Amino acid sequence: xxxxxxxxxxxxxxxxxxxxxxxxxxxxxxxxxxxxxxxxxxxxxxxxxxxxxxxxxxxxxxxxxxxxxxxxxxxxxxxxxxxxxxxxxxxxxxxxxxxxxxxxxxxxxxxxxxxxxxxxxxxxxxxxxxxxxxxxxxxxxxxxxxxxxxxxxxxxxxxxxxxxxxxxxxxxxxxxxxxxxxxxxxxxxxxxxxxxxxxxxxxxxxxxxxxxxxxxxxxxxxxxxxxxxxxxxxxxxxxxxxxxxxxxxxxxxxxxxxxxxxxxxxxxxxxxxxxxxxxxxxxxxxxxxxxxxxxxxxxxxxxxxxxxxxxxxxxxxxxxxxxxxxx
Amino acid sequence: xxxxxxxxxxxxxxxxxxxxxxxxxxxxxxxxxxxxxxxxxxxxxxxxxxxxxxxxxxxxxxxxxxxxxxxxxxxxxxxxxxxxxxxxxxxxxxxxxxxxxxxxxxxxxxxxxxxxxxxxxxxxxxxxxxxxxxxxxxxxxxxxxxxxxxxxxxxxxxxxxxxxxxxxxxxxxxxxxxxxxxxxxxxxxxxxxxxxxxxxxxxxxxxxxxxxxxxxxxxxxxxxxxxxxxxxxxxxxxxxxxxxxxxxxxxxxxxxxxxxxxxxxxxxxxxxxxxxxxxxxxxxxxxxxxxxxxxxxxxxxxxxx
Numbered sequence: 001x002x003x004x005x006x007x008x009x010x011x012x013x014x015x016x017x018x019x020x021x022x023x024x025x026x027x028x029x030x031x032x033x034x035x036x037x038x039x040x041x042x043x044x045x046x047x048x049x050x051x052x053x054x055x056x057x058x059x060x061x062x063x064x065x066x067x068x069x070x071x072x073x074x075x076x077x078x079x080x081x082x083x084x085x086x087x088x089x090x091x092x093x094x095x096x097x098x099x100x101x102x103x104x105x106x107x108x109x110x111x112x113x114x115x116x117x118x119x120x121x122x123x124x125x126x127x128x129x130x131x132x133x134x135x136x137x138x139x140x141x142x143x144x145x146x147x148x149x150x151x152x153x154x155x156x157x158x159x160x161x162x163x164x165x166x167x168x169x170x171x172x173x174x175x176x177x178x179x180x181x182x183x184x185x186x187x188x189x190x191x192x193x194x195x196x197x198x199x200x201x202x203x204x205x206x207x208x209x210x211x212x213x214x215x216x217x218x219x220x221x222x223x224x225x226x227x228x229x230x231x232x233x234x235x236x237x238x239x240x241x242x243x244x245x246x247x248x249x250x251x252x253x254x255x256x257x258x259x260x261x262x263x264x265x266x267x268x269x270x271x272x273x274x275x276x277x278x279x280x281x282x283x284x285x286x287x288x289x290x291x292x293x294x295x296x297x298x299x300x301x302x303x304x305x306x307x308x309x310x311x312x313x314x315x316x317x318x319x320x321x322x323x324x325x326x327x
Numbered sequence: 328x329x330x331x332x333x334x335x336x337x338x339x340x341x342x343x344x345x346x347x348x349x350x351x352x353x354x355x356x357x358x359x360x361x362x363x364x365x366x367x368x369x370x371x372x373x374x375x376x377x378x379x380x381x382x383x384x385x386x387x388x389x390x391x392x393x394x395x396x397x398x399x400x401x402x403x404x405x406x407x408x409x410x411x412x413x414x415x416x417x418x419x420x421x422x423x424x425x426x427x428x429x430x431x432x433x434x435x436x437x438x439x440x441x442x443x444x445x446x447x448x449x450x451x452x453x454x455x456x457x458x459x460x461x462x463x464x465x466x467x468x469x470x471x472x473x474x475x476x477x478x479x480x481x482x483x484x485x486x487x488x489x490x491x492x493x494x495x496x497x498x499x500x501x502x503x504x505x506x507x508x509x510x511x512x513x514x515x516x517x518x519x520x521x522x523x524x525x526x527x528x529x530x531x532x533x534x535x536x537x538x539x540x541x542x543x544x545x546x547x548x549x550x551x552x553x554x555x556x557x558x559x560x561x562x563x564x565x566x567x568x569x570x571x572x573x574x575x576x577x578x579x580x581x582x583x584x585x586x587x588x589x590x591x592x593x594x595x596x597x598x599x600x601x602x603x604x605x606x607x608x609x610x611x612x613x614x615x616x617x618x619x620x621x622x623x624x625x626x627x628x629x630x631x632x
Contacts, residue, residue, distance in 0.1 A: 073419055120616060124623050127362060127418055131558045132619045135612040138551065142612075146605030256551055260364070260426045267423045297438050303431025310424030311412040 020321040024275040027282060031181060035174040047173045048245075053285050054180040055241045058187045060265040060277035062234035067263070068272030069195050070227050071207030072122070075130045076137025077262045080110045080232050082144060082254035084239020089158050089249040090150055099162030099170070103240050110236020111229050113140070118228035122221060137259055144251040155250020162244055170244050180241055184278070187234060192274050194230070203227050204272075268309055270318025279317045329463045334584040335577065340469050342576025343476030347531035348549060349556040349568040350483060351524025357563020358499040359517055361410065362418050364425040366528055366553065367546025368432035369405075373398045373529025374536040374545065375440055378447040387450045394533050395526055402525020406518050414517070433543050444542035447533070472534050479530070480569060487565060496520060500563045552579075555615045561625025571626065575611050582607030 034050045037043075059081055066072040087106035096102065113136075121132045145153050161170035170176045194200050206213045206220040213220050243249050252258070261284070269280020287305070291298035313319060352366050376397045381390025405428070413424050449468055456464040487493035495516055498506045507513040532546070539545065556575050560567025586607045590599035618626065 067419070073422075075422075120620055124619050127356075127562070128558065128619055128623055130362070130418070130422075131554055132616055134551065135555065135615050135619075139609045139612045142605045142608035145608070146601055148601050257429075257547060260422070260429075263419070263422055264426055267419055271419065297434045299430040299434030300438065303427040303429070303434065306427025306430070307409055307424045310416070310420040310427065 020318075023321070024278070027275075027278065028185070031184075035177050039174070044173060047177050049285070049289060051173075051177045051180050051245050052242075053282055054177075054184045055238050055245055056262070056265065056285065057278045057281040058180075058184050058238040058241070059235045059262055060269070060281045061184075061187050061191055062231040062238065063262050064266045064269075064271065064273075064277040065191055065194065065234070066228055066231045067266055068270075068276070069200065069207065070203045070224060072224060072228060073130050073263075074133040074228075074231075074259075075256070075263065076117070076133040076135070076140075076259050077231075077235060078254045078256075078258035079137035079140040080114065080235035081239035081242055081258070082140060082249070082251070083110045083113055084236035084241075085243035085249040085253060086144060086147075086150065086239075087236070088162060088240045088243040089156055092158050092160065092162075093150060093156070097160055097163050099164045102162045103237065106236050106240035107233045110239065111233040114229045114232025115225070118225045118232075122224050122228065134256060134259070137254060138256060141251050141254045141256075144254065151250065153251060155248060155252065158243060158247045158249065161247065162240070176244065180245070183237065183241065188274065188278070190234070194227075195274070199223065199226075264306060268306070268316050270316035273316075273318040276316055276318040283317060329460075330584075332460070332463060333465060334581055336465055336469065336473070337584075338577035338580035339573060340473050340576070341580055342573035343473050343480075344531045344535055345549070345552055345556050345576055346480060346569050346572035347476055347527045347534070348553040349560070349572055350480075350565055351527040352553050353557040353560065353563055353565060353568045354496065354500070354520050355524045356557060358496060358503065358520055359410075359414055360503075361413065362421040362425065363410075363524075364422060364550065365405075365428035365432065366524070367550030368429055369398055369402055369525045369528040370532035370546040370549065371432065371436065371541075371543070372401055373532030374447070374541040375436060375445065376529065377533035377536055378445040378541050379440075381447055387447075387453075390447075391533050395529060398529025398532075399522050399526040402529075403518050403522040405525070406521035410521060411514070411517070429547075436543050442543065444540040446540060447536040449537045453537075468537065475534070479527070483527075483565060492519070552611070555611055557625075559615055559618050559625060561628040564625070564627040567625055567627030575614070578610050578614060579607065582610050 031050060031054060034046055038046045059077065062080075063074060063077045066074055084106040087109050088102045091097075091102045091105060117133065117136045121129055121136070124132055144150075150156050161176070164170070168175050168179055170179070195204070202213065202218055202220070202223045205218075206224060210220050239253075242253070265280040265284050266277045267280070268284055269278065270276030284302075287302060288298055291301055295301070309316065348366065348370060352363065355361050355363050355366070373394055376394035377391050379390075380393040380397075381387050384390050384393070409424070409428060413421055453468045453471065455467050457467050457470065459465050459470070485493075487496055495506065495511055498511075499513070499516060499520075503513070506516075528546075531549075535549075552575065556571045557568055559575065560569070560571030583604070587599055587603040590603050590606075594602070
């Protein structure tokens, strides 16, 4: 028997040109061609907008890993974006401009924070989990507000982007963009390998029935904690990218509504589907951008749209293509 | 010592406002199992309505009463149109839908009232300070907030514990399906409870309006505080919400007032000035995290949940 063709380690469905696979492919191709478009039209704004989309898509991917696959609905995920960003900003301020230091620190501190938050929060369930993760994110928000040396409430402009010893030059907009793109692809690969491994099976099994997982001899807590830490680290990396993308850090990037935005992106795209968060981020941010060009009040349309999605579109955008709903 | 008493009163006053907001939130959460992120929007609407009607009628009291009616109607219309389809859905759908409502209301207020904030001025009789104990003068209006909120709390207690409606509300909080099976019009009950919650939120908003400015997004920060209150107090428990609201109000206010001096005694001035605001803002979240770790159901868990 012929082995099934695989992409990113995932067996392709019988008809690989089905909408479910064609759409992600098309989105990735478009994302990959944005710098070409920007160079052709001389419109640098496209790079800024889509770079931001890619970075937040990474954050949404990491949130989906815990919320969609693991059933751990974190309402404080923007904290990791902030921690990653502040790691870059603080190290820059203290005279360490090398990305080889900044980025690993961003990842490590985010992972460490996720370890502490996870160890305490994973004792709780459901809405309590949502609220305790929110509480920890608010704490980080207030800590950042208190950091007067690093801008306090107003935030701080970062004078220079992370340097990578000539390997990549982040001051070149196209190179920064392609770095974001490459890291987004790498994150997709990482998440797909994770959820299709034995580890991923345990995580998903725990979401649907933790008691049964215990009964067959698995200790779910450790798996969930590791999953939580991986997601935190990944989102911390996205935060380091975001700080380089905007050259600016402020407590506002971790305010609870930012965490809400990330949740919206994931649920909009489709919980627990590999590509859903990317679709959700692209849709949400492009919709926001398009509406703010035609109306002064984009929220009047985005708000009801989200409500309608919540009421009628079970499973988000991915749900339209027959992905199963994971609650 | 007088300063300490004054700060305690401020803390209680904040706690009373939090209670008004949290009581509705905990009822909605406890009975309809709905995570309502748009609750802060009703708080904001109450404040905007009051500012508008007060300017229109030239009377603070009349404006406030009209605002309460308007917020209640808004809440019930909102429940019928937007909230009802969300019952029984996963919590994450509630988050998505009510987050959308929050964005909508912020934008709607910007459209109707403009981006600049509004002010709600008090009647001149309220602008005095009264001497509560020798040497301590306290603003009359803040005292009125405390007393009125206490009266509302008492009224709410009577309604919930002593009336038929309250019996249904309590029954709904402990076993929704059974209440429906016994022939109670559960849809109407839900609409009424949501309207009650909206009115309480609007009341909190309009009471706070003269102290702070009326502005877009004013409900977002305090909404999270109200969630902290209901988690600490135990979801669905009004008594828990009351106790937790006073605790949270006191900790928040006293932390802000005294932590700088306390830290100063062990740290340098600069370090104390930097750390104190952060720590006092964080303290209530630390309390909530601690409560959740030790008593995941809150201090006063509603029966049988």
